[in-house]
Amino acid sequence: MAPQRFREQFDQIQRSMSDVPLAMGPDDSAEFLYEKGVVLARDGEEARLVEDTVREHFTTFAGLGADQVRRASPETNRTGITRIRVGDPGEGDGRGDPAVANALRSLRATEGRAGRRLISRNHVVSIAVNACPGDEPVPVPRTTPPNPAPDTTPYEADTAVGVLVVDTGLMHDYRSCALLAHTTGDAQLRECDDDGVLQQYVGHGTFIAGVLAAVAPNTDIIVRNTLNDCGAILESEFGEKLFEAVDGHGWPAVLSLSAGTSNGRTDGLLGIHAFMEELRDQGTLLVAAAGNNASATPFWPAAYAALPGWENAVLSVGALRSDGEFGACFSNHGSWVRAYAPGERLTGALTGFGTPVPYVYQHSSYDDCRFGFGYACTCSHPRHTGVLSEPGDPAGKPDQVMFDGHAQWSGTSFAAPVAAGLVAAHMTAHKETDPRAARRQLLAAVADYAEVRGAHVPALLPPTWRPDPVDPPAAGA
Known part of the structure; x- marks a missing residue:
């Protein structure tokens, strides 16, 4: 069987970052790695807009109640970024994360009206690039x-x-x-x-x-x-x-x-x-x-x-x-x-x-x-x-x-x-x-x-x- 470098690196990085459940993306393909159950948004009004939009759509997309959409890290920092919990990171395997994909999808129309990106996966940046x-x-x-x-x-x-x-x-x-x-x-x-x-x-x-x-x-x-x-x-x-x-x-x-x-x-x-x-x-x-x-x-x-x-x-x-x-x-x-x-x-x-x-x-x-x-x-x-x-x-x-x-x-x-x-x-x-x-x-x-x-x-x-x-x-x- 031919080596599968991407899968091998995924397993290696997941062991190294054992406290962070990871997925391969986008969705069911293998192009990058990202954190399961979490999305990123800019602090302030944009983060609140993301939370409200995801909360509004999630009973349809992911089956989560309103009280389950919450910030994973409410403090601000110089990057101006907030991590927002949108799903259970323990669900599923590493082949994509439907909760994160649905959260991104729920903001698509809003991003179009705003003229800028409001939400992102939390990608893994690595020296084993891609x-x-x-x-x-x-x-x-x-x-x-x-x-x-x-x-x-x-x-x-x-x-x-x-x-x-x-x-x-x-x-x-x-x-x-x-x-x-x-x-x-x-x-x-x-x-x-x-x-x-x-x-x-x-x-x-x-x-x-x-x-x-x-x-x-x-x-x-x-x-x-x-x-x-x-x-x-x-x-x-x-x-x-x-x-x-x-x-x-x-x-x-x-x-x-x-x-x-x-x-x-x-x-x-x-x-x-x-x-x-x-x-x-x-x-x-x-x-x-x-x-x-x-x-x-x-x-x-x-x-x-x-x-x-x-x-x-x-x-x-x-x-x-x-x-x-x-x-x-x-x-x-x-x-x-x-x-x-x-x-x-x-x-x-x-x-x-x-x-x-x-x-x-x-x-x-x-x-x-x-x-x-x-x-x-x-x-x-x-x-x-x-x-x-x-x-x-x-x-x-x-x-x-x-x-x-x-x-x-x-x-x-x-x-x-x-x-x-x-x-x-x-x-x-x-x-x-x-x-x-x-x-x-x-x-x-x-x-x-x-x-x-x-x-x-x-x-x-x-x-x-x-x-x-x-x-x-x-x-x-």
Whole structure:
């Protein structure tokens, strides 16, 4: 049986967020994850309107009495969002939530008259974007040079560009890696399980910081461990966590974010909208990963790059395959993706250089590319058997590897820090203090293009990145 990555990630995230019943959506399909029995609305009059409308319709739609429609979290916060209970989260399984779907449906006409969105699911935002990772890390020897290789620009404290990475925390031994000499931030809360095995996505933030530092050495990188819990967080909490991330050190020049979700809409995420409005009014440039579901569906917050008012404030980044000629098979794409950068089989620091540590694969590889591509992509190479793909099957014993510092890893998660690093490097090289101006200048000067789903797109290729030849794609890939 072929692996079911989305279902596997759903089970993994549900175990991690065991106190929050989750569903796959929309309805009976599998495009994103969200909290069961709860919707989001803006505080104040809009929240009251949502409550009243849902209460009016629910005896027909969900069989709930008027006293069962209530606020799950009445206090306000900087996001201006209220969670409203519309159903019993213990009912049904994870294949959609009729109560939430009916609540959304009951507000549809009212939203049309109001001219704006009033209600939303409470989506799960995750670094396993669309709950579908590009792949899992592959160990490489310590002697393997990073790719991208470190740029030779010297570090100067007075001119270093501030970059904030919101992700998992730093590994305890990260300072053993010379590339991360000017990186600070939060520690990874728990690196290994009770058996001493690395947990899934541990090292994600450290790897991102290493990629960024290699492309732009003249940076002060701060890593926040906002996404430690299996790399997933509810939309209702994410906006507040983003505010907290910038509160401690002020708004950075560049914010690198390798997480998000789709929501089936084209107008953003309700839970982070207040943060995105403040970001728009600041000078910070958000560089965001486009997601790994091989889809053209807008992925947030990266897709804010295509919304009026955020064009200069957000740079959405898709992933190129290892030769830089085409898009990686897993990369999201579409007109809302503004640029592409190398994101397949990058090499960098997963941990520091302490004691070797084991990792057990969670997902099995496929016999062929699950997206129909014909080259040796990360869907099928290297071969491995994972815990989540073969539950209870003695013949499907999961593969274990040892990490000794360096890893190869793929995903738009890593294309985003490549692009963030190029913006920062441009700022240093041109003495540019405005990251949004640097973004415009960088894209205007692009000399390289790649082909992604038939479109020719800007390719941001670091001078120190080494392309690897791959077999040509099959027809139609």
